Amino acid sequence: MERSEHGNSSDTNTDCPFQLLCILKLHTYTRVQVSIDICGVDHPSRKRRFEVVYNLLSTRYNSRIRVQTSADEVTRISPVVSPFPSAGRWEREVWDMFGVSSINHPDLRRISTDYGFEGHPLRKDLPTPTSSWSLQLQVVFMSAKKADSFSIERKKKKRKKYKNITEARNHTA
Incomplete structure (x- = not known):
């Protein structure tokens, strides 16, 4: 474990993220409650080119844990929606952005x-x-006088004229 400004942090690599995340959630010394996010990284030079990174938070122990796993175009990872319901959105984003299903x-x-x-x-x-x-852009130029007159007309429509201050106060009450 490393100490940082955000609490303790630890990194680990695994081929079985679902099992490890379940252990981290249930284990007495970790008690991970929150899946902060899941992100992907593309390394085209590697055999297993995609890296999926799970960032977890234990509020009880003020620690963050990062779990990493690798995949290729055909390898499918196991979803972690059952232990962490918020992970569904992040897994959808990893699939949408990188194609890791x-x-x-x-x-x-x-x-x-x-x-x-x-x-x-x-x-x-x-x-x-x-x-x-x-890329086609359409730029509309307007003179400053025309823009000012437009804003003055809007203010006039909003403002009601009263003869004196007591009449205005009575109208709002």
């Missing part, structure tokens, strides 16, 4: 990209946009 995930669908999007945007082998993509 979970076995029997209850709700594996796109979360950050459009349903018509092909591929996974955070993969390093995703083709880059070509120069044929054009």
Whole structure:
């Protein structure tokens, strides 16, 4: 365990993240209650190119634990939704961004990209946009006098005219 400004922290690598996360949640000396997030990393030069990182928090012991596992394009990881219900959203994001899917995930669908999007945007082998993509902008110029007159007219519509201050006070009451 390392001591940091956010409490104790520890890193571990595993091929069985589900079993390890269940142990960390139930063990007396860890009592991990929260899955802070799950993120992915793409290492194209590795045989198992994707790394899935689980960041956990034990509020009881003020400690953070990072569990890492590796996967490739065809390997599916076991979901950790049953011990950590909030992990469902993070697993969906890892699948959407990197293509690392979970076995029997209850709700594996796109979360950050459009349903018509092909591929996974955070993969390093995703083709880059070509120069044929054009970005068209429409800029509207308005004179400062016109903008000022518009705001003054809005203020006039909101303001009601009263003869004296007592009439205004009586109207609001």
